[in-house]
Amino acid sequence: MKLGAIEAGGTKFVCAVGDEHGEIFEKVVIPTEAPTITMPKVYEFFENKGIERMGVGSFGPIDLNEKGGTYGRIQKTPKIDWVDFPLAEDIAKNLNVPVVVDTDVNVAALSESRWGNATDVDACLYITVGTGIGAGAVVNGQTLKGLSHPEMGHIGVRRHEKDSFAGACPYHGDCLEGMAAGPALEARWGKAGVELTEDPLVWEVEAHYLAQALVNYIYILSPERIIMGGGVMQQAHLFDLIRKNVVDMLNGYVSSPRLTPENINEYIVAPGLTDEAGVKGALGLVI
Amino acid sequence: MKLGAIEAGGTKFVCAVGDEHGEIFEKVVIPTEAPTITMPKVYEFFENKGIERMGVGSFGPIDLNEKGGTYGRIQKTPKIDWVDFPLAEDIAKNLNVPVVVDTDVNVAALSESRWGNATDVDACLYITVGTGIGAGAVVNGQTLKGLSHPEMGHIGVRRHEKDSFAGACPYHGDCLEGMAAGPALEARWGKAGVELTEDPLVWEVEAHYLAQALVNYIYILSPERIIMGGGVMQQAHLFDLIRKNVVDMLNGYVSSPRLTPENINEYIVAPGLTDEAGVKGALGLVI
Numbered sequence: 001m002k003l004g005a006i007e008a009g010g011t012k013f014v015c016a017v018g019d020e021h022g023e024i025f026e027k028v029v030i031p032t033e034a035p036t037i038t039m040p041k042v043y044e045f046f047e048n049k050g051i052e053r054m055g056v057g058s059f060g061p062i063d064l065n066e067k068g069g070t071y072g073r074i075q076k077t078p079k080i081d082w083v084d085f086p087l088a089e090d091i092a093k094n095l096n097v098p099v100v101v102d103t104d105v106n107v108a109a110l111s112e113s114r115w116g117n118a119t120d121v122d123a124c125l126y127i128t129v130g131t132g133i134g135a136g137a138v139v140n141g142q143t144l145k146g147l148s149h150p151e152m153g154h155i156g157v158r159r160h161e162k163d164s165f166a167g168a169c170p171y172h173g174d175c176l177e178g179m180a181a182g183p184a185l186e187a188r189w190g191k192a193g194v195e196l197t198e199d200p201l202v203w204e205v206e207a208h209y210l211a212q213a214l215v216n217y218i219y220i221l222s223p224e225r226i227i228m229g230g231g232v233m234q235q236a237h238l239f240d241l242i243r244k245n246v247v248d249m250l251n252g253y254v255s256s257p258r259l260t261p262e263n264i265n266e267y268i269v270a271p272g273l274t275d276e277a278g279v280k281g282a283l284g285l286v287i
Numbered sequence: 288m289k290l291g292a293i294e295a296g297g298t299k300f301v302c303a304v305g306d307e308h309g310e311i312f313e314k315v316v317i318p319t320e321a322p323t324i325t326m327p328k329v330y331e332f333f334e335n336k337g338i339e340r341m342g343v344g345s346f347g348p349i350d351l352n353e354k355g356g357t358y359g360r361i362q363k364t365p366k367i368d369w370v371d372f373p374l375a376e377d378i379a380k381n382l383n384v385p386v387v388v389d390t391d392v393n394v395a396a397l398s399e400s401r402w403g404n405a406t407d408v409d410a411c412l413y414i415t416v417g418t419g420i421g422a423g424a425v426v427n428g429q430t431l432k433g434l435s436h437p438e439m440g441h442i443g444v445r446r447h448e449k450d451s452f453a454g455a456c457p458y459h460g461d462c463l464e465g466m467a468a469g470p471a472l473e474a475r476w477g478k479a480g481v482e483l484t485e486d487p488l489v490w491e492v493e494a495h496y497l498a499q500a501l502v503n504y505i506y507i508l509s510p511e512r513i514i515m516g517g518g519v520m521q522q523a524h525l526f527d528l529i530r531k532n533v534v535d536m537l538n539g540y541v542s543s544p545r546l547t548p549e550n551i552n553e554y555i556v557a558p559g560l561t562d563e564a565g566v567k568g569a570l571g572l573v574i
Contacts, residue, residue, distance in 0.1 A: 061542060075542050123433035142427045146410035146509030147543050154540060155503045158443055171540045216442045220507045222433035253441060253458045255348060255362045256434050 003286050004051035007278030008058040014279045015045050020287050022115055034081035043094045054091055054099045055285030057107030057278050064145050072101040100285040105136030106143035111281030112227050113138045116272030121224035125217055128230035133177040153177040155216055160208045180209040182232055193232055203241055211245030229271040243268050290573050291338035294565030295345040301566045302332050307574050309402055321368035330381045341378055341386045342572030344394030344565050351432050359388040387572040392423030393430035398568030399514050400425045403559030408511035412504055415517035420464040440464040442503055447495045467496040469519055480519055490528055498532030516558040530555050
C-alpha cells in the first residue's frame with residue numbers, strides 16, 4: 001500500500017511516498033514559502049502516486065481537535081501567510097485522501113518510538129531545544145493530545161541563582177523557552193550557543209533549566225525514556241550535566257531503576273533517527 | 288457479571304461488589320490497619336460473592352509496571368506496615384481473580400470521566416489538594432501511566448513574592464505539595480486551613496501555587512477538563528481565585544474556547560461524584 005507523508009516545517013516541507021512498513025521510496029524537499037507557492041508544489045509531487053492516506057507532522061500551533069470543524073488548521077503563528085491556513089482540509093481536497101495531522105514534536109516522538117531510540121518502551125517523550133523549545137509524547141501507544149496539543153516548552157521554571165536574564169518569551173517572559181532556547185542563550189550571553197563553549201556557567205545554567213523541565217515531565221507524564229534533540233543539544237556535553245541535575249532534583253523520590261545515577265544515561269538520550277525522523281513519523285500517523 | 292472493587296485508602300478500605308454498568312450492590316468499609324489485620328477482613332467480605340475480576344485504586348507509591356514482576360506492590364510509604372506489601376498478588380492469590388491496580392487519583396480521574404463531571408470529554412485531569420497533593424489523568428481513554436505512575440504533586444513552583452515559607456516536603460522542600468498542601472498551609476500560617484478564612488493573602492498565595500500547577504498540567508498534558516477535589520478545595524472561594532490566576536498566567540497562549548475568562552468556570556470544576564468516586568473508579572478499571 002502506498003502512503004503519503006509530509007514533514008511541514010518552518011523552513012522546508014519534506015514530502016515522501018512510503019508504505020505501511022515505514023519504508024520510504026521517494027522524497028522531495030520544498031522550501032516553506034506562502035501556502036499559495038508551497039502547496040501547489042506539494043500537490044504536484046504527490047499527483048498520480050496512488051497514495052491512500054496522508055500523515056502530516058506540522059509546525060504549529062495547529063488545531064488537532066477532530067470534533068471542532070477546524071481540524072488541521074494552522075493557528076496564530078509568526079508566519080503570517082500561514083495563519084488560519086486549513087492545512088489538512090486543503091490537502092484532503094487537492095489529493096482526495098484522508099489526512100491525519102499532528103505536531104512536529106509529537107511526530108518525532110512517534111518516530112523514535114517506532115524506529116528510533118525508544119522502540120523498547122511504551123511511553124516516551126521527545127524534546128527539541130533549538131530556536132524554540134517543544135516537546136511531544138507517546139502515551140499508551142498514541143501521541144499525546146487533548147484540549148489542544150501540549151505546549152511543553154512554556155512551563156514555568158525556577159531561576160538559577162546566578163542568572164538575572166529577564167527571559168525572551170513574548171508571552172511569558174521567563175518560562176522554559178524564554179530562559180533556555182537558543183535565542184535566550186544568545187541574548188543572555190551576547191553570543192550564539194556554539195561560540196559559548198568555554199564558559200562552564202553557561203552550560204550549568206542551561207542544564208539547570210532543562211533538567212527542571214525534564215523533572216516536571218517525569219512527575220506529570222512518567223515517560224519511560226526522554227529523547228533530547230535540536231540545535232542546542234548538539235552541545236553533547238550538556239547531556240551529562242542535565243542527567244546529573246535530574247537525578248539531584250528528583251532526590252530519589254521516584255522509585256525506578258531507570259532513574260538511578262548508573263542508568264540515567266540510558267534514560268535521557270539523543271535521537272536515534274536523524275534526517276528522516278520527521279517524515280517517517282508523519283508516515284507513522286497513518287500506519 | 289459480578290465485579291469487585293477496592294478503594295484502598297490511607298485510613299479506610301472501601302470494598303464493593305458491582306457490575307459492568309458501574310452499579311454497586313453491596314459495600315463495606317474496613318479501617319486501614321496493618322495488612323495482616325485489614326486484608327483478612329477484605330477477603331472475608333468478598334468470599335463467595337462470585338466476583339470475576341477485581342479493580343483496586345490504591346494509595347501509593349505503588350508499582351504499576353506490568354512487566355517488572357512486582358506489579359501492584361506498595362513501595363516506600365510512611366505507613367511502614369505496608370512497605371513492600373504485594374497488594375495485587377495477595378488479592379489475586381486469596382480471591383483467585385485477576386487484579387487490576389491503579390493509583391487512587393488515576394482511579395478518581397477515571398471515575399469522573401465515566402460517571403462524574405468529565406463524561407463529555409476524552410481527556411481529563413483530577414487533582415486532590417489535602418494532606419498531600421496528587422493528581423491522576425485519563426488520556427486516550429486510559430489512565431496515565433508510564434515509567435511509574437505520575438507524581439504530579441511534586442512539580443516545582445515559583446515562589447509568591449510575599450511568601451517566605453521554606454516548604455514542607457521532606458523530599459523537595461518547596462515543591463507544589465511542600466508549598467500548598469494542607470500541612471504547608473498550617474505550618475505557614477500557624478492555623479489549619481479551615482480557620483484561615485478571614486485573611487485574603489492566605490488564599491491569594493494558595494491560588495498562586497495551585498494555578499501554576501494547573502498551567503503546567505495544561506502545557507504538558509492538555510486535559511479537556513480539570514477537576515479539583517480534596518480537603519483544601521472545600522474552601523469553595525478558592526475555585527474562582529485559581530481560575531483567574533490560570534487565565535492570567537496562560538496569557539492567551541493556548542487557543543481554546545475552554546480557556547477564556549467566560550468559560551474557565553466550566554473548565555476547572557469540583558468533582559461530580561462524592562462518596563463513591565473511589566470505589567466506582569476502581570470498578571471502572573475492570574469494566
